[in-house]
Amino acid sequence: MTFNIIKRLIINILNLPLYIVSKIIPKTKDIWVFGSWFGHKYADNSRYLFEFINENKPFIRAVWLTEDKETFNYLRKKGYEVYYTYSIYGYYISSRSTISFVSTDFKDVNRFVPTPIIFYLGHGIPLKKIGYDDSINFSDGRRFTGKLLKLLFPFLRNMNDYDYILASSNVDATTLASAFRKNMADILILGLPRNDVFFMRSNLRSYESDNLKIVYLPTHRKEGSNNFFNFFVDDLKFVDKDLEKLKAKLFIKFHFYHGDSHLSLNSYKQIKPLEVDDIHSVINNFDILITDYSSIYIDFLLTEKPIIFFPFDYEDYIENDRELYHDYNRVTPGPKCKDWSEVIRWIEKFKENPSLFLEERRAIKRLFHRYSDGKNSERVFEYVEHEILHK
Structure with a gap:
């Protein structure tokens, strides 16, 4: 030091x-x-x-x-x-x-x-x-x-x-x-x-076009010093099987501050790392977003596509990592899941009906975006x- x-x-x-x-x-x-x-x-x-x-x-x-x-x-x-x-x-x-x-x-x-x-x-x-x-x-x-x-x-x-x-x-x-x-x-x-x-057509490119495409973008914990991967890594083999039944692919990208993570996803068939520096260069390709406290969902609202919120450590995060500017439940227009089994259930629901929570998403989009052009x-x-x- x-x-x-x-x-x-x-x-x-x-x-x-x-x-x-x-x-x-x-x-x-x-x-x-x-x-x-x-x-x-x-x-x-x-x-x-x-x-x-x-x-x-x-x-x-x-x-x-x-x-x-x-x-x-x-x-x-x-x-x-x-x-x-x-x-x-x-x-x-x-x-x-x-x-x-x-x-x-x-x-x-x-x-x-x-x-x-x-x-x-x-x-x-x-x-x-x-x-x-x-x-x-x-x-x-x-x-x-x-x-x-x-x-x-x-x-x-x-x-x-x-x-x-x-x-x-x-x-x-x-x-x-x-x-x-x-x-x-x-x-x-x-x-x-x-x-x-x-709003750019050139942003669209193929990402497993025959599958439902889902991206999981969790925010960092303590600027990368707190490793939270162990919370869900043991469940991924079961998630992988459920995703295969749903004909869905899950892409995971961790925050820049967790860039040194060595979590391997090579053993999974339906779960893959998203290896891009700039998520906005590919984000239009996905049908569903999963996130926690990352503001990426506010950007994704511009697509009006479904969002699943996964605040599995909400109490600990609010107390020890970051406080929030807004009431979490009021500004997150989608289901709040505590474990992967709930996430899978909502993936299935959104696959059947992507318009669930649509009006809520539109309302929050208007709150955070003056321009959508x-x-x-x-x-x-x-x-x-x-x-x-x-x-």
Whole structure:
């Protein structure tokens, strides 16, 4: 622990001169910098806005920063402009840009030479408490330490230092203003770029087309430090047999924070891992979503397809992991299951009648989504271009 603290301190000291130099380098409003998931994934709202601008706004120089070799090579092959975050080019392009877009944290891009404007696009519509509202995982001591470090190293940023924050509805905007301690004027209700995929025909591709296709997307526990897989792994062999009877395939993808999990699904016939970095690139393929406290279901509401809620550890989660912004039963339009046998029963019911809970899903969709038109990226671009950079 002491070694890591000393290491971070040395890195900050070495980067301080670079930060000072970056402040005097002339900026341009035509270079927009993007990143996501601490530089380790090509995904989320940053990805979809980045691709929209590359495909539709050639007068903007959209640049992706990454620390991940696979992402770097993938984007190079696609013909996009991409640099390693802490390469010479990464520092230079960050110094020249006026604005950057992040989905997770300031560390999505080069944190040592932050752009004058930082736009937080987010990675979901919060159900569980985040930021300053997360009293279980965030303390006043951390806030004080953050302020102190910022005095020593002015390139460091705290959660309330985002210039603009993206929201999908009035309810979402109110939540985000509280979580980041921001004024409502800084929260822009324009819709999330990643949700444009629900209105793109090109997003559809074959996933076991002869079977009912189900995806299970549980949220993380304690940012990945709490392994909850043992709860259900012993039941999967029985689930596998039931799924075969139903002619259904179940795809499982764990949260990014559980990426190091070695849970093997190779022995199952109907249960498979979903091996994609960005769930939104394939989510339209599935007929039913199973989740717990993940806000992915709020996005999935745009499909109006069935959702099964599986909060098997609800009491423990609320007490020891995260509190929620909303009454769970009120905003989750679907059955609540405590074990896999209940989940299987509801898969069978939804297979027979997908319209069960349909009106409830539509009501919650209207609560969390102001826009359902596939034009979120366009709205974000227009606002940034005309209301922020060139007003």
